[in-house]
Amino acid sequence: MRDLFLLCFEYLKTGLFAIGGGLATLPFLVQMSNNYPHWFTLEQLADMIAISESTPGAIGINMSTYVGYNTYGILGGILASISLTIPSIVIIIIIAKLMNKFNDNPYIQNSLKGLRPAVTGLIASAGFTVLKLCVYDNINNTIKILPSALIVIFFILTQAKPTKKIHPILFIIAGAICGIVFKL
Amino acid sequence: MSNKKHGKLRLLLDLYFTFFKIGSMTFGGGYAMLPLLNAEVVEKKKWANEEQILDYYAIGQCTPGIIAVNTSTFVGYNHAGILGGIIATLGFISPSIIIILLIASVLDQVSHISEVKHAFAGVRIAVTALIFSTVFKLIKNNVNTILKVIIAIISFLAIVMFDISPIVISVAAAIVGILFLKEDNKNA
Incomplete structure (x- = not known):
């Protein structure tokens, strides 16, 4: 039960802070795997990405269902996905109401200009994590x-x-x- | 009055199943959703025009959350209010949940077979290449000044070498953007 609660909390956090496409949730998942090693391993995470990419649906939602299922069964899969969408729903509804003001606000525009390269770096770091899994032989210490x-x-x-x-x-x-x- | 309620219910069901269909035909990230949105939401249902969809995309891309979910919420809200936003999003995520739960429950039983293990090792390689192709595209589109290159490199190193939370990195980058990326506006 504690895992289920933590899972929903982690996914609410991911939904609130992951910006962009599905792979934007990846750095958060790498962190989750490090913080809660009994939920899923980095190898499993790489498999999850593969399955999420090759099945219908947004990658982020597919991965949240998968991570949730691995952590807490069917209920975990459903609640993780719903948790991931809750911040989006709340924020987008607020923005839809304020849309005109939001479009012209220079502070928002400028912060986004800083965010986009940072997100690029974050996704690259996730790619680096998967790359290491594929090419690094940790028994012989070789590539x-x-x-x-x-x-x-x-x-x-x-x-x-x-x-x-x-x-x-x-x-x-x-x-x-x-x-x-x-x-x- | 009851007639009006009935119409609203039918609209919500229509939203749910339209987005269910879009969710079940979108492979990959939010960008893969765009042609389907145009076909279903713009041309067939006429719930939004093409320009509105692009605006939703732009906003969905730079606000928290997954682009596809943000866009679903936008279309649903603008067409049927708060409940519409929620229902459209639930419609979009339903096929993912059903399909992934089916696959995940089967995978546990076959994951010990050696062919399956080899296949996944190979798939990981493909995924690595796909992630880097996404990164490459993002660099081309968004990392076009020296300061932006520095932000990208620092973000990368902060997480790879120092394990700093992506949240901290995002907030810092937004502040840097507000303070130092102002002059870009004139060029745009």
């Missing part, structure tokens, strides 16, 4: 070559500009196939 090479190839493919953007699901599927073929 694993094959996973590193695959990450570089996948990244280049994400930047390639064919006629149509490659869907993230195709990367996930290709990753799974590589994993089985190369026994990663």
